[in-house]
Amino acid sequence: MNEFADDLGRLETERPRRDLADLDTRDTAALVAQIFADDGTVAAAVAAEHGAITAAVEAVTERLRAGGRLCYVGAGTPGRLAVMDAAECVPTFGSDPGQVLAVLAGGTGASTATAEGAEDDAAAGAVDLRAAGVSAADAVVGVTASGRTPYVLGAVEAARAAGATTIGMANNPDSRVGTLADIAIEVRTGAEVLAGSTRMKAGTAQKLVLNTLSTATMIKLGKTYGNLMVDLRATNEKLRDRARRIVIEATGVDSATAEDTLLRSAGHAKTAIVALLAGTDPESAARRLDACAGHVRRALHSAAGWAGQEAPRDRGQ
Numbered sequence: 011m012n013e014f015a016d017d018l019g020r021l022e023t024e025r026p027r028r029d030l031a032d033l034d035t036r037d038t039a040a041l042v043a044q045i046f047a048d049d050g051t052v053a054a055a056v057a058a059e060h061g062a063i064t065a066a067v068e069a070v071t072e073r074l075r076a077g078g079r080l081c082y083v084g085a086g087t088p089g090r091l092a093v094m095d096a097a098e099c100v101p102t103f104g105s106d107p108g109q110v111l112a113v114l115a116g117g118t119g120a121s122t123a124t125a126e127g128a129e130d131d132a133a134a135g136a137v138d139l140r141a142a143g144v145s146a147a148d149a150v151v152g153v154t155a156s157g158r159t160p161y162v163l164g165a166v167e168a169a170r171a172a173g174a175t176t177i178g179m180a181n182n183p184d185s186r187v188g189t190l191a192d193i194a195i196e197v198r199t200g201a202e203v204l205a206g207s208t209r210m211k212a213g214t215a216q217k218l219v220l221n222t223l224s225t226a227t228m229i230k231l232g233k234t235y236g237n238l239m240v241d242l243r244a245t246n247e248k249l250r251d252r253a254r255r256i257v258i259e260a261t262g263v264d265s266a267t268a269e270d271t272l273l274r275s276a277g278h279a280k281t282a283i284v285a286l287l288a289g290t291d292p293e294s295a296a297r298r299l300d301a302c303a304g305h306v307r308r309a310l311h312s313a314a315g316w317a318g319q320e321a322p323r324d325r326g327q
Contacts (some may be wrong), residue, residue, distance in 0.1 A: 021156055021158075022200050023201065023208050024156075025201040025205065027203075033203070045203055045210075049210075049214060052211050052218065055215060058198070059197050062194060062196075063222055066177045067222075067230070069175045069192070070149045070175070070223065071227050071231060073147060073175055075231060075303075077147060078149065079111060079149070080096075080111075081112070081139075081148055081150045081151070083138075083139060083162050084115070084154065085114070085115035085159050086209075088155060088179075092112040092220065095221070096224075102239060104242055104243060105228065105233070113138050115131070116128035129159050129160065129161045132164030132167075135164030135165035135166075136164040136167060139169055144169055145174065148169075148172075149174060149175040150169035152187045152190075153179045154178075154187055155180065155213070156208070157178070157181070157186055163190060166191055175192055176193070178190060179216065179219060181211075181212040181215060182196065184196075195219060197219065231304070233304070235280070235306040235307065238256045238260055239256065241278075242279055249277075250277065253272055257271065257279055257282050261287055274291075275296075283306060
């Protein structure tokens with residue numbers, strides 16, 4: 011057995027479970043129940059890393075607030091999950107394209123096709139990371155179930171050399187990526203129902219952490235008002251309806267008023283909300299938002315805008 015195989019075989023996520031040695035003989039109901047039971051342990055495992063995830067959110071928020079980027083790096087399932095999370099930030103939060111990006115072993119084609127061998131190339135990880143232009147202004151999250159994927163380690167090392175904040179995300183304790191990074195998020199999901207199939211519990215945990223990291227960061231950056239996704243732009247029928255309902259919920263106006271204000275706000279829910287609650291036009295609302303770094307609550311309660319006046323209707327208070 012070579013050193014690589016021996017190292018991999020010691021990981022919790024690779025360990026075969028003797029209690030499931032008869033898995034292939036079980037009926038469908040029993041199989042589904044077993045998978046459900048295992049998946050039910052994931053949330054608690056993620057919650058155990060609350061402190062590390064909190065630190066990661068704070069670090070990423072600081073970099074993005076200063077104009078930097080959030081860059082995910084991964085291979086296989088972790089990389090594909092990272093690509094999905096990065097892609098969803100634009101329509102969900104109205105983030106600038108490129109503010110959140112993903113570097114995937116094997117390139118963009120590996121998001122839909124198998125390129126599993128690419129994960130063994132540490133040098134490629136460093137090259138791809140540098141090609142993305144990562145600098146000291148950015149935060150880089152290396153995602154790997156094993157915690158020792160060469161491609162991810164090479165990328166994280168290059169990120170450190172560039173001065174970026176680094177976060178290592180793994181599903182095993184004392185991981186190499188965790189040791190290498192500034193912040194380690196090590197969600198111990200344990201052995202899988204199928205030995206070594208880390209697309210299962212480990213992948214579910216990665217999705218939960220990525221959801222939390224990007225969502226909490228965007229909330230802190232002012233991309234929401236209360237729990238409403240106010241930074242979305244209504245560019246299709248579904249989003250137009252969602253934006254209308256968000257404006258109604260935030261302001262209490264009727265449907266016709268919400269639709270009219272959205273139309274005059276170029277479909278931007280956040281601008282429409284500030285215009286309605288501040289009693290101003292969309293152009294003035296947009297300027298007020300720009301002056302408050304896009305935060306609705308700050309725009310509505312800025313000293314210049316509301317000195318001596320009653321504060322507008324405020325969600326959450």
